[in-house]
Amino acid sequence: xxxxxxxxxxxxxxxxxxxxxxxxxxxxxxxxxxxxxxxxxxxxxxxxxxxxxxxxxxxxxxxxxxxxxxxxxxxxxxxxxxxxxxxxxxxxxxxxxxxxxxxxxxxxxxxxxxxxxxxxxxxxxxxxxxxxxxxxxxxxxxxxxxxxxxxxxxxxxxxxxxxxxxxxxxxxxxxxxxxxxxxxxxxxxxxxxxxxxxxxxxxxxxxxxxxxxxxxxxxxxxxxxxxxxxxxxxxxxxxxxxxxxxxxxxxxxxxxxxxxxxxxxxxxxxxxxxxxxxxxxxxxxxxxxxxxxxxxxxxxxxxxxxxxxxxxxxxxxxxxxxxxxxxxxxxxxxxxxxxxxxxxxxxxxxxxxxxxxxxxxxxxxxxxxxxxxxxxxxxxxxxxxxxxxxxxxxxxxxxxxxxxxxxxxxxxxxxxxxxxxxxxxxxxxxxxxxxxxxxxxxxxxxxxxxxxxxxxxxxxxxxxxxxxxxxxxxxxxxxxxxxxxxxxxxxxxxxxxxxxxxxxxxxxxxxxxxxxxxxxxxxxxxxxxxxxxxxxxxxxxxxxxxxxxxxxxxxxxxxxxxxxxxxxxxxxxxxxxxxxxxxxxxxxxxxxxxxxxxxxxxxxxxxxxxxxxxxxxxxxxxxxxxxxxxxxxxxxxxxxxxxxxxxxxxxx
Amino acid sequence: xxxxxxxxxxxxxxxxxxxxxxxxxxxxxxxxxxxxxxxxxxxxxxxxxxxxxxxxxxxxxxxxxxxxxxxxxxxxxxxxxxxxxxxxxxxxxxxxxxxxxxxxxxxxxxxxxxxxxxxxxxxxxxxxxxxxxxxxxxxxxxxxxxxxxxxxxxxxxxxxxxxxxxxxxxxxxxxxxxxxxxxxxxxxxxxxxxxxxxxxxxxxxxxxxxxxxxxxxxxxxxxxxxxxxxxxxxxxxxxxxxxxxxxxxxxxxxxxxxxxxxxxxxxxxxxxxxxxxxxxxxxxxxxxxxxxxxxxxxxxxxxxxxxxxxxxxxxxxxxx
Numbered sequence: 001x002x003x004x005x006x007x008x009x010x011x012x013x014x015x016x017x018x019x020x021x022x023x024x025x026x027x028x029x030x031x032x033x034x035x036x037x038x039x040x041x042x043x044x045x046x047x048x049x050x051x052x053x054x055x056x057x058x059x060x061x062x063x064x065x066x067x068x069x070x071x072x073x074x075x076x077x078x079x080x081x082x083x084x085x086x087x088x089x090x091x092x093x094x095x096x097x098x099x100x101x102x103x104x105x106x107x108x109x110x111x112x113x114x115x116x117x118x119x120x121x122x123x124x125x126x127x128x129x130x131x132x133x134x135x136x137x138x139x140x141x142x143x144x145x146x147x148x149x150x151x152x153x154x155x156x157x158x159x160x161x162x163x164x165x166x167x168x169x170x171x172x173x174x175x176x177x178x179x180x181x182x183x184x185x186x187x188x189x190x191x192x193x194x195x196x197x198x199x200x201x202x203x204x205x206x207x208x209x210x211x212x213x214x215x216x217x218x219x220x221x222x223x224x225x226x227x228x229x230x231x232x233x234x235x236x237x238x239x240x241x242x243x244x245x246x247x248x249x250x251x252x253x254x255x256x257x258x259x260x261x262x263x264x265x266x267x268x269x270x271x272x273x274x275x276x277x278x279x280x281x282x283x284x285x286x287x288x289x290x291x292x293x294x295x296x297x298x299x300x301x302x303x304x305x306x307x308x309x310x311x312x313x314x315x316x317x318x319x320x321x322x323x324x325x326x327x328x329x330x331x332x333x334x335x336x337x338x339x340x341x342x343x344x345x346x347x348x349x350x351x352x353x354x355x356x357x358x359x360x361x362x363x364x365x366x367x368x369x370x371x372x373x374x375x376x377x378x379x380x381x382x383x384x385x386x387x388x389x390x391x392x393x394x395x396x397x398x399x400x401x402x403x404x405x406x407x408x409x410x411x412x413x414x415x416x417x418x419x420x421x422x423x424x425x426x427x428x429x430x431x432x433x434x435x436x437x438x439x440x441x442x443x444x445x446x447x448x449x450x451x452x453x454x455x456x457x458x459x460x461x462x463x464x465x466x467x468x469x470x471x472x473x474x475x476x477x478x479x480x481x482x483x484x485x486x487x488x489x490x491x492x493x494x495x496x497x498x499x500x501x502x503x504x505x506x507x508x509x510x511x512x513x514x515x516x517x518x519x520x521x522x523x524x525x526x527x528x529x530x531x532x533x534x535x536x537x538x539x540x541x542x543x544x545x546x547x548x549x550x551x552x553x554x555x556x557x558x559x560x561x562x563x564x565x566x567x568x569x570x571x572x573x574x575x576x577x578x579x580x581x582x583x584x585x586x587x588x589x590x591x592x593x594x595x596x597x598x599x600x601x602x603x604x605x606x607x608x609x610x611x612x613x614x615x616x617x618x619x620x621x622x623x624x625x626x627x628x629x630x631x632x633x634x635x636x637x638x639x640x641x642x643x644x645x646x647x648x649x650x651x652x
Numbered sequence: 653x654x655x656x657x658x659x660x661x662x663x664x665x666x667x668x669x670x671x672x673x674x675x676x677x678x679x680x681x682x683x684x685x686x687x688x689x690x691x692x693x694x695x696x697x698x699x700x701x702x703x704x705x706x707x708x709x710x711x712x713x714x715x716x717x718x719x720x721x722x723x724x725x726x727x728x729x730x731x732x733x734x735x736x737x738x739x740x741x742x743x744x745x746x747x748x749x750x751x752x753x754x755x756x757x758x759x760x761x762x763x764x765x766x767x768x769x770x771x772x773x774x775x776x777x778x779x780x781x782x783x784x785x786x787x788x789x790x791x792x793x794x795x796x797x798x799x800x801x802x803x804x805x806x807x808x809x810x811x812x813x814x815x816x817x818x819x820x821x822x823x824x825x826x827x828x829x830x831x832x833x834x835x836x837x838x839x840x841x842x843x844x845x846x847x848x849x850x851x852x853x854x855x856x857x858x859x860x861x862x863x864x865x866x867x868x869x870x871x872x873x874x875x876x877x878x879x880x881x882x883x884x885x886x887x888x889x890x891x892x893x894x895x896x897x898x899x900x901x902x903x904x905x906x907x908x909x910x911x912x913x914x915x916x917x918x919x920x921x922x923x924x925x926x927x928x929x930x931x932x933x934x935x936x937x938x939x940x941x942x943x944x945x946x947x948x949x950x951x952x953x954x955x956x957x958x959x960x961x962x963x964x965x966x967x968x969x970x971x972x
Contacts, residue, residue, distance in 0.1 A: 506962045580885070583878045588740050595960040622960065628908040629875040630886040639886030 001126055004035040004060040005118060006051055007096070008042035008067035014101040019111040023066065023096075026115045030122045034058055043073050048080040055084035062086070062125045066094035066118045071522070087130035089574070089636055092121040116649060123648035127641045131574035136615050138224035138570050139324040141166060142561045145216055145504070148176020149547055150539025151329035152198050153554030154561070158327075159207035161562045166321050167202065168230055171260070172213045173278035174199055176331055180261065182361035182369075184547055185411040186442035192277055192364070199279040212280055217318060219507050220597065222616060223534030224324045224570045234314040235284035237271070241309035244281035246273055248301035248310070257289035259366065263356040265374070266366035271301045271310075276364055283309075325534045325561040328508060328518060329554065332495035332540040335390035335398055342461045343389065343491060349374040350469055351462060351489045354408060361415050371419050373488055376467070380423065380487030383416050384471045385409045386459050387429040391494030400515070402494035404546045406433045409492045410443045413452040425452040426484050428459050428473050436546075455482060462489060495544045508535050517543050528557045536560045575636040576617035577624060583631035584609045590623035590632050599623060599632075655752055658822040659701050659724060662750050663690055666722050666820065670748055673722035674709035676700050681774050683760050687712070703781060703799075706757045708732055708918045710871040713742045720746045726754035728806065730815030731914040731949030732871040737817075738952055739912070741874055751815025753826035756799075756807030761926060763788070766797040806917040806930075809833050816950070833915070835938040841931060853899055859925045860898045866929050867905060869922035872912050880904060906932040911940040911955035914948045943967065 005027040009015035020038040028036040035058040041047045042065050051063060063081050067073060070093045078088035096114040104110050140163055144155045147169035159165045167174070178184075179199070181191035202208055217229040237248075252269035259268035261275055270289035273281055283301075291298035292312060302310035334353060338346035350373050352360075363369035373380055387409055391402040406429065413425040425446075432454075434440045446452045457474035464470075468485045475482045497516030505512040510530040511519035518541050521529035528536050538557035539550040564570075577590075577599070586608030591599045598616035601608050610623075610632060624634045633639060653661075663673045667690070677688030678698040685704040690696060701724055709723045710732035725733060733749055736742045764773045770790045777789035786802060788795045811833055813826045842849070864881070867873050881889050881901050889901050905919075906929075913933040920930035940946055944956035944966050956964070 583883070585875050585878055587874055589958050592954055592958045593960050626958065629878040629880050630883060630888070631878065633886070639888065643887060 001032045001062050002035075002058065002060050003030075003033045003062045003064060003122055003125060004051070004054050004058060005030075005033055005037070005064045005122065006042050006047075006054075006066070007036075007038040007114070007118070008047070008065065009038060009040050010067060010097055010101075011041065014067070014097050014114075017101045017105055017107055017110045018096060018114045019107060020114075022111050023114045023118060027064075027118045027122065030119055032062075032126055033064075033122055035060060042067050043076050048076070048083075051077070051080050052084040055081065055086060060084075060086070062090045062092075062128065064092050064094060064118060064121045064125055066096045066114060066121070068097040069095050069099075087132075089131040090125070090128050092125040092128070094118045094121040120645040120648045123644040124641045127638070127644055128636065131635055133571035133574050134614065135569040135571050136224065137568060138565055139226075139322045140164065140565045141321070141323045142558075142565070143168065143226070143228055143321070143323040143326045144329060145326065146170075146176065146329035146331055146539070146541070147174030147202070147210070147212070148329060148331045148539060148550070149178040149195060149198075150331070150541075150550040150554040150557075151176070151327065152195075152202055153551045154327045154329060154536075154538045154558040155208055156198065156201055156205065157555050157558035158561055159205045161558070163207065163562060163565055165205075165208045166228075166230075166323060167208060167210045168214050168216055169210070169212045170215055171274070172235065172282070172284045173261075173274045173280070174202060174210065174212060175275075175277075175279065177355070178547060179275065179277070180263070180355055180362075181358050182363075182365075183411060183415060185407045186436075186438040188411060188414065192362075196277045199277065203279045210280065211319065212282075213284055214319075216504060216507060219326070219509075221322075222596075222618060223532075223564070225615070226323050226326060226534065228321050228323055228326075230319045230321065232317040232319055234287075234316050235282070236287070236290075236310065236312055236314045237283045237285060238309045238311050238314070239280065239282045241307040242282045242305075243307055243309075244273060244278075244283070245306065246283070247304050247306065248283050249273060251300050251304045253298065253300055254289050254291050257286055262359045262366050263353065265352075265356050265359045268366075285310075324565045325536065326508065327536045327538050327554075327557045327561060328504070328510070328530075328541055329538040329557070330498045330501060330504060330541040332544055333498050334493045335396075335496045337389050337491055337493045339396055340389065342459065343386070343489070344462050348462065348464060348469060348489075350380075350487070351491065353491050353493045354405070354412065355493075357412055357490045358408075361412070361419065369419075371416065371488070378487070379420060381420065382468075382484065382486045382488075383413075383423060383425050384469075384484050384486040384489045385413060385425060385427045385492060386471075386489065387427065387492040388458075389491040389493045390496075391492075392430060398494060398496065398515070400494075400544075401433060402544045403433070404544065405492040405494060406443065407436075407439055407546065409490075410434075410446040410452075412490060413446045414450050417450045417452075425450075426471075426486070427452055427454045428471075429454060429456055430458070431456075436548075457482070495540065498541065501541065508532065510535050517541065528553055528560055534564060572615055573619060575619045575634065576614055577612045577619065577621070577632050577634050579610045579612060580631050580633065581609050583629055585629065585631070586610065587628070589626050589628070593622045593626045595620065595622065655823045656699070656701060659750065659752055660696050660699060662820050662822050663696065663699075663722065663724070664693060666748050666750065667692070669720060670722045671716070671719040673724065673748075673750070674712055675724040676705040676707065676709075679704070681776070682778050683758065683763060683773050683776055701752055703756070703758050703786070704779070705754075706804075706921065708869075708871050708916045710736060710916075711869065711918070713747060713871070714874045715876075717742055717746065720748065722748040722750060724750045724752065725815040725818065726752075726757070727810065727812035727814050727816070728754075728914060728916045730817050731812060732916055733815075733949075734817050734952075735872060735912060735914055735949035735955075738949070738954060739872075739958070741872075749815055749818045749820075751818030751821040753823045754807075754810075754813045755826065756803040756810070756813075756829070758786075758802055759804040759921075762802045762804075763797065766802055767795060770795050804917065804921070805837075806915060809837075812950075835934065835941075838931065838934050838938050842935065854895050856927045857895045857899045857902065860902075860927060861925065862893065862898060862901070863924065865922040865924060866902075866919035866927075869918040870905075870909070871916065871918065872909060872914075873905070902929055902932055905929075906936050909933050910936040911944070911946055911957040912948050913937050 007020045007024045024036045024038040081091045082088045094117040142158045144151045144167045155165045214232045217231040221227040248271045252271045254270035256267045271285045359365040434443045457476045459473035471484045501516040536557040538554040602611045621634045623632045673690040676685040679686035737744045780787045810829045
């Protein structure tokens with residue numbers, strides 16, 4: 001083999017603490033290395049051209065580039081060597097930036113380590129073999145998980161592009177958090193007026209199949225051909241028969257059920273249609289509150305239903321669909337703010353969350369759009385808003401800024417003035433964060449035109465006093481303590497990843513961060529991709545964001561899915577397991593450990609042997625590590641290749 | 653009827669449906685029995701099941717796959733059968749297990765120590781069990797040794813003296829020697845500390861002659877001719893006669909058996925140089941038991957290290 005080694009300076013990123021020319025010089029002496037040089041920016045066009053020129057000039061059959069992480073530029077250099085006429089797998093990358101120059105300042109030690117990493121890469125490259133991808137057909141259908149505004153946007157864009165879309169929504173209706181909002185900032189236009197038509201589009205689009213009140217049960221398969229199992233939870237109402245007339249909800253005697261859609265502002269019935277614009281507009285029974293299920297007798301809804309849609313014997317149903325791509329748009333939940341004793345820990349009925357307040361403001365909400373104190377139903381005059389509740393607070397493990405609370409608090413203060421002209425709003429804040437088109441103007445307007453009093457400081461306690469709530473806090477700008485006697489306190493509660501996000505991430509085989517938010521492929525360059533091919537992210541599940549950003553990411557995720565599925569065939573990754581049949585003893589251990597069910601037992605002249613299903617194998621290497629006799633190996637990462645690296649490192 | 657005779661009738665009763673029954677028969681010398689493959693009544697001559705029935709007959713089952721085979725099994729042998737079945741290395745319906753209450757088996761090395769200067773174990777003319785003692789005929793006259801002093805270590809911590817998965821059980825079930833395996837021996841051994849253990853194993857492995865008797869005696873080492881120790885592709889272990897390579901092989905052997913080893917001790921018993929290789933396997937078994945609550949060869953659950961679970965039910969990774 002004729003190996004060429006290229007040591008990248010990455011400007012001063014690497015060259016600042018690594019003697020790149022020295023590494024190149026040492027690498028020249030490594031086995032099979034016939035050409036070695038250092039290079040300013042290997043990834044730039046002149047750098048890639050230099051690699052290609054060297055391949056041709058020196059007849060190289062393998063290339064090592066020592067630069068940044070392979071996550072960043074391995075695809076770049078693989079394409080470059082391919083352009084030079086070498087198989088893309090006859091290339092190895094040594095990471096001397098993230099693993100060397102960025103983490104140490106000692107030039108001598110760094111140079112030694114860089115040289116060792118290059119030696120390892122060259123030693124492995126000597127055992128590399130040409131690999132060629134195979135192609136396989138794709139299923140032109142997208143699964144969208146979550147029917148909030150991000151998921152709706154992704155579904156509509158993908159469906160308009162001609163793809164079939166399957167949408168799965170956990171709740172009985174789509175719409176997500178946006179459907180609960182009264183108005184949206186900074187234009188103060190009606191949330192359901194702009195979202196409602198989109199929801200209807202989802203219901204009516206010929207390419208979209210909606211599974212509401214359903215959850216993802218299982219995902220298997222791989223990019224282009226995922227096999228998805230969806231659990232349609234029992235609604236106890238046959239939705240084919242239900243017309244959404246609402247007669248059942250009027251007659252249901254169990255009128256004290258928790259109203260999930262209205263955030264518990266007022267009770268609801270056990271059989272319900274969440275809100276008038278619900279999509280699908282179908283009734284479902286909340287089993288926990290239904291008298292028939294809990295006391296054994298009732299059946300009123302079944303008696304009044306004009307179409308006989310009620311089916312108490314309904315069971316969960318599993319639906320299987322095949323999709324080519326998946327968009328996760330599972331959104332967020334509000335943090336449980338009752339951990340805060342200073343805000344009453346949930347003891348005071350007149351301390352409400354921003355989403356509860358939103359439902360009070362909404363004309364279709366339980367109060368008919370009239371702001372009422374939950375305790376006595378009176379109209380409040382003095383309303384205190386407290387920002388950064390469960391945001392920017394390391395003490396409860398939520399150190400991040402939720403991003404949207406400053407804006408929605410400003411909006412709610414404006415709406416409060418609109419609803420109750422003689423009211424006075426107070427906003428306790430830490431900082432006003434309003435970057436965005438028209439956002440800062442909006443937060444100025446609430447103070448200057450609507451007279452909301454902004455107090456920069458934290459609230460230390462809330463206590464009841466004669467039917468009012470005294471809010472005591474610091475005013476750090478005035479340098480003193482303030483007390484406000486409030487009729488109503490609205491907490492701007494921050495968001496966190498939706499409940500069950502980690503479990504879903506594991507089903508989708510994508511990563512999630514310490515807060516449960518799904519990890520994007522790259523924070524800047526791959527904001528909607530994940531590290532699992534064919535799985536994309538939209539909306540707050542990737543990190544909290546407001547409506548415009550969620551919609552934009554929904555479109556972006558759809559664009560990625562459309563791009564992926566615009567091809568009829570996809571190339572499979574050849575870095576997969578293969579079985580050396582003469583070493584295999586058919587012990588089945590690989591079959592047991594394979595998370596993808598990619599290995600099956602075959603009969604070869606009466607002997608059991610393992611066989612890899614090439615399109616299913618993801619190249620994780622578990623089988624390889626388990627096989628006692630090393631009969632199953634991972635292409636491009638064979639035991640001998642790893643051992644060559646180990647030996648290159650441990651020569652003494 | 654004695655246990656021997658009862659076993660013989662059980663064997664004869666089962667034999668028509670079986671290609672053979674594996675038990676124990678006369679060995680190369682009076683202190684050692686050898687595996688006996690019984691295909692007819694004539695083969696029962698010299699059949700023995702008792703103090704000398706050391707070998708684990710489950711060893712032969714994977715190679716006899718495809719025909720129904722009977723085995724006479726001690727409790728530990730039956731665990732090997734159970735483990736082989738669990739791993740689908742053999743089929744349960746292809747094995748007929750004939751169990752009997754095992755009272756422990758001989759450790760010839762201990763006999764040698766007990767004989768002291770009287771003679772070599774190979775020179776013993778006959779062995780006779782007499783109550784709690786064994787009486788050995790030696791060229792220098794009779795030597796009487798307490799049975800418990802010449803019984804294998806594993807029998808002292810035996811929790812399954814009766815073949816639990818037997819199709820036919822002969823005799824009366826015996827109470828186990830210990831309620832549970834506490835791994836006290838391993839805890840004590842490991843307490844010596846890394847440096848001392850390293851020196852211990854380097855010394856022990858310097859004696860290893862790489863005969864692979866340990867591997868060949870292991871009923872769960874089914875790779876046989878395909879063992880990684882003899883492979884160039886992949887080339888994990890060199891053929892060099894040096895301590896690191898020999899210890900590396902022992903570690904590979906132990907790792908391949910982690911969560912699978914039933915502690916039958918055949919590896920250590922087969923070692924011609926008396927290297928205590930079972931310690932390595934027991935050290936791992938102890939960890940597997942602690943981490944996963946798994947005992948090999950008892951239930952029908954797949955060994956924990958041979959499964960894929962996103963989250964282990966016994967390891968609360970999220971709480972770390």
